[in-house]
Amino acid sequence: MTYTTAPSDSFKPQASPSTWLGVMGGGQLGRMFVHAAQAMGYKVAVLEPARDCPAGHAADDLICASYTDAEALARMGAECAAVTTEFENVPADSLSALAQQSFVAPSAAAVSIAQDRLAEKKFFTECAQRSGVMPAPHYRIASLADIEALPEALLPGVLKTNRLGYDGKGQVRVSTREAVRVAFDAMKGVECVLEKMLPLAYEVSVLAARGANGDATVYPIAQNVHRDGILFTTTVPGPNVTPECASRAQAAALEIIHRLAYVGVLCVEFFVLHDGSLVVNEMAPRPHNSGHYTIDACITSQFAQQVRAMACLPLGDARQHSPAVMLNLLGDLWFAQGSTKPREPAWDAVLALPGANLHLYGKDDPRRGRKMGHVTFVAPTLDDAIRRCESACRILGLQP
Secondary structure, eight states, X not given: OOOOOOOXXXXXXXXXXXXXXXXXXXXHHHHHHHXXXXXXXXXEEEEESOSSXXXXXXXXXXXXXXXXXXXXXXXXXXXXXXXXXXXXXXXXXXXXXXXXXXXXXXXXXXXXXXXOHHHHHHHHHHHHHHHOOOBOOEEEEOSHHHHHTOOGGGOSXXXXXXXXXXXXXXXXXXXXXXXXXXXXXXXXXXXXXEEEOOOEEEEXXXXXXXXXXXXXXXXXXXXXXXXXXXXXXXXXXXTTOXXXXXXXXXXXXXXXXXXXXXXXXXXXXXXXXXXXXXXEEEEESSOOGGGTTHHHHBSXXXXXXXXXXXXXOOOOOOOBOXXXXXXXXXXXXXXXXXXXXXXXXXXXXXXXXXXXEEEEOOOSSOOTTOEEEEEEEEOSSHHHHHHHHXXXXXXXXXXX
């Protein structure tokens, strides 16, 4: 399918109360975008099916409707000079429809690639002609016949649904052909991709941003730790990341963002293997959890950068002014061991730590595994930031 986008010169923004920006999605990323846009003088409309949502609490206008509701899309397109998305599963067709009235960044075409793992890996392979950074060996599985024909060399691996997976959902580790069959059946036979399991040393991510004029920039490379498929900590600068690895990852991210003709903030995740080689994993066409540290540790946060890009303004300075560690706060923290009744964590003790910056997302219903907030520690040295994060973990009952 061909998606269209309005030309960038169709939108000449002014940071004034008369200029509206729109965001598809009402989660915490949308909330932080709203705050950044309002700080720069814009008003923001949010389109989200759930009325009680983090972004809706902060927005100047909440359009409570389905992402495919034609009337709601027409209203947002008429109200907003530019529209963005806060998560990658907003239907690309809806972004294409919005592009008939507003400047949409990122475009429906770019988002559609990120929504499809196989299309994404094909695109990464094309980018590797210049970057040299390939995705993991992989194989499409859409039927039992595909499982029978599965190359043995790809096992053990990870079976992932081709669409709609995030935070470890929609993926299963498999070591045998029979395990693939069982997992494929559990996924109701939807199209999947099997990725070969590689000798992973650690994971990194690169935030890149590209303006409507084609200028692009990258943030410092971040080292990430995941637990149960959900981001646990982001440390910047990455303590294990060599200058060569950082340079290769940043160059690969820039190749990806330019080849997409992307406008906005894009996060590209990479695996670093034990031999030092780099493998591109996936991309998120939006600000990213691993980029939350930029709010407190960089000249221009990822959210302010997104505002600049979609408003066709010059990109901001992406330099990091302080070493930082970001700790995700999940709903599990609200429950004492063995208890089913939530209670507020000891934020006073956490905030007593030097350099602690607490961000809660306005969610009233803590649930295990649900992202409720994050805390970023900035310090004169990376060691100091790491120690303070470890102290916060002990206060909150987490294993550092």
